[in-house]
Amino acid sequence: MTDIYLYADETGNLDYASAGKQGATDYFGFGTAVFKGDHGAQLMEGLKLRARLAGQGISLDNGFHAVNDSHATRDEVYGIIAGQAPRFDAAFLLKANARYLVSTPERRGSGRSAGYGSVALPSMVRGVLPPGRETRVDR
Numbered sequence: 001m002t003d004i005y006l007y008a009d010e011t012g013n014l015d016y017a018s019a020g021k022q023g024a025t026d027y028f029g030f031g032t033a034v035f036k037g038d039h040g041a042q043l044m045e046g047l048k049l050r051a052r053l054a055g056q057g058i059s060l061d062n063g064f065h066a067v068n069d070s071h072a073t074r075d076e077v078y079g080i081i082a083g084q085a086p087r088f089d090a091a092f093l094l095k096a097n098a099r100y101l102v103s104t105p106e107r108r109g110s111g112r113s114a115g116y117g118s119v120a121l122p123s124m125v126r127g128v129l130p131p132g133r134e135t136r137v138d139r
Contacts, residue, residue: 002036003036003037004034004035004036004037005034005035005036007032007033007034007035009031009032010028010030011067012025013067014029026094026095026096027092027093027094028092028098029090029091030090031089031090031091032089032090033086033087034089035084035086042086045080045083045084046064046077049080050063050064053073053076058073064077
């Protein structure tokens with residue numbers, strides 16, 4: 001049975017120009033990239049790009065993060081991902097329609113992804129895994 005690797009990320013702000021601004025867009029985004037089986041070569045491509053850019057003086061202390069990266073860096077990352085062709089799934093949720101459980105900081109806890117992700121992730125996983133498959137989460 002082939003292992004399936006699902007990488008997930010969230011954004012509460014779809015507008016790169018207003019990074020750090022709370023509630024800048026009406027939608028919350030949650031996306032996944034899925035690789036089936038061994039994908040060490042793909043991970044190594046990303047590490048090599050990070051090392052090359054660091055050698056050029058581009059600071060990536062916290063890794064790649066689209067909101068912080070330049071357009072040139074994003075273009076290189078997206079170029080690598082396009083060549084790897086993982087499966088992508090995304091959900092966009094209208095913040096105004098969020099259930100109370102996930103719509104207020106005191107109800108969501110410390111991270112917004114915990115609340116919004118609990119809405120989007122189960123349906124994404126069901127679309128990738130056959131019924132009865134074991135799932136493991138590494139944070």
